[in-house]
Amino acid sequence: EAGVTQSPTHLIKTRGQQVTLRCSPISGHTSVYWYQQALGLGLQFLLWYDEGEERNRGNFPPRFSGRQFPNYSSELNVNALELEDSALYLCASSLGTTTSQSPLHFGNGTRLTVT
Amino acid sequence: QQQVKQSPQSLIVQKGGISIINCAYENTAFDYFPWYQQFPGKGPALLIAIRPDVSEKKEGRFTISFNKSAKQFSLHIMDSQPGDSATYFCAASMVGNGQGAQKLVFGQGTRLTINP
Numbered sequence: 001e002a003g004v005t006q007s008p009t010h011l012i013k014t015r016g017q018q019v020t021l022r023c024s025p026i027s028g029h030t031s032v033y034w035y036q037q038a039l040g041l042g043l044q045f046l047l048w049y050d051e052g053e054e055r056n057r058g059n060f061p062p063r064f065s066g067r068q069f070p071n072y073s074s075e076l077n078v079n080a081l082e083l084e085d086s087a088l089y090l091c092a093s094s095l096g097t098t099t100s101q102s103p104l105h106f107g108n109g110t111r112l113t114v115t
Numbered sequence: 116q117q118q119v120k121q122s123p124q125s126l127i128v129q130k131g132g133i134s135i136i137n138c139a140y141e142n143t144a145f146d147y148f149p150w151y152q153q154f155p156g157k158g159p160a161l162l163i164a165i166r167p168d169v170s171e172k173k174e175g176r177f178t179i180s181f182n183k184s185a186k187q188f189s190l191h192i193m194d195s196q197p198g199d200s201a202t203y204f205c206a207a208s209m210v211g212n213g214q215g216a217q218k219l220v221f222g223q224g225t226r227l228t229i230n231p
Contacts, residue, residue, distance in 0.1 A: 004158070035221075042121075042204060043159070043221040056218055090158050103149065104219065106158030 002027065004107035006091050012113045013081050021076040021110045025093030031055075032074040033094075033104060034066060038087040046089075049074055078112075086114045119207050121222025129230050134192040136225045138205035141186065145207040149219070150179065150190050153202045162203070163190070166210075195229045202226050 005024045013019050025032050034046040045058035049068035057064075063079040072093075078085055088109040095102035121138045128134045138148075149164035165172045165179040165188065172179045178191040192199055205222040 040223065042223040043206075043219075045218050045220070048218065058218075092158070103161045103164065106151075106160065108156065108158045 004091055004093050004105055006089075006107040006110050008110060009108070010111045010113075012115065015081055015083060015114055017081050018077065018079045019081060019112060021078075021089050021091075021112070023074045023076070023091030023093075023107060025072050025074070025091075026105055029093035029095050029102075029105070030072055031094045031102075032068055032072065033092040034074070034076050035090040035092065035106075036060075036087045037090055037109070038084075043090065047076065081114045083114050086112060088112075119205060119220050119222045121205050121225060123225060124223070125226045125228070127228045127230060128195045130195065130197060132195050132229075134195045134199065134227055134229070135189060136203055136205070136227070137187065137189045138207075138222050139185075139187045140207050140220075142207070142209075143186070144209045145220075147208045147210045148179070148181065148188050149206050150177075151204045151206060151221075153204065153224075159204055192227075195227075197229045197231050200227060200229045 007022045031050040033048050035043040036046055037043050047066050048056040052068050066076040068074045088111050090106050090109045092104040092106045094104050119140050150162045151159035152162045153159040163174050163177050165181050167183050170181050176193045181188045202224045204224050206219040208219045
């Protein structure tokens with residue numbers, strides 16, 4: 001079984017630019033989550049998509065957005081990049097919406113560096 | 116109130132020793148407490164998880180101890196091995212809350228080093 005795949009693995013952008021990160025969930029998983037892992041801050045919840053709809057979002061500004069496609073893959077878009085957006089962006093997927101029944105499976109992330 | 120506080124930030128244990136990582140939470144609505152293990156260059160992977168209806172859960176060398184009244188839970192790694200060297204994250208969520216059931220709140224992580 002293929003795991004959660006993310007692309008690209010690394011990305012360098014300039015402040016003010018826009019970036020799109022991509023995620024393919026495990027086959028059969030309908031829920032996709034995005035987390036930001038900044039140095040020393042643990043994992044911060046960004047967005048949750050299920051069945052193509054945004055179900056919840058974390059405490060991030062509107063320039064962080066995303067979507068989920070009919071095949072359940074997902075994109076995370078970040079506009080007007082700021083230096084503090086430099087982080088590892090992790091995508092996770094799960095089979096259902098109940099954590100204890102279907103734990104999150106994480107990809108290896110996209111390392112974004114904003115200069 | 117959504118925070119999960121994790122300690123220590125880093126931990127060095129000798130091979131064969133017991134590694135203990137602690138977490139504390141404020142939100143009494145949390146009802147699911149997983150631990151994730153992350154190796155360099157990899158995403159976090161679920162290690163073990165507990166619900167508040169039990170005080171302890173053991174899987175191999177890994178044990179979660181849960182103290183509901185103190186709002187604390189901890190991970191114990193028995194007979195620690197160099198291969199256990201990784202960053203460990205505790206987390207919490209509200210399974211009963213349909214809107215945020217999967218909104219895991221993570222601790223800040225503990226970098227564990229097992230010396231051979």
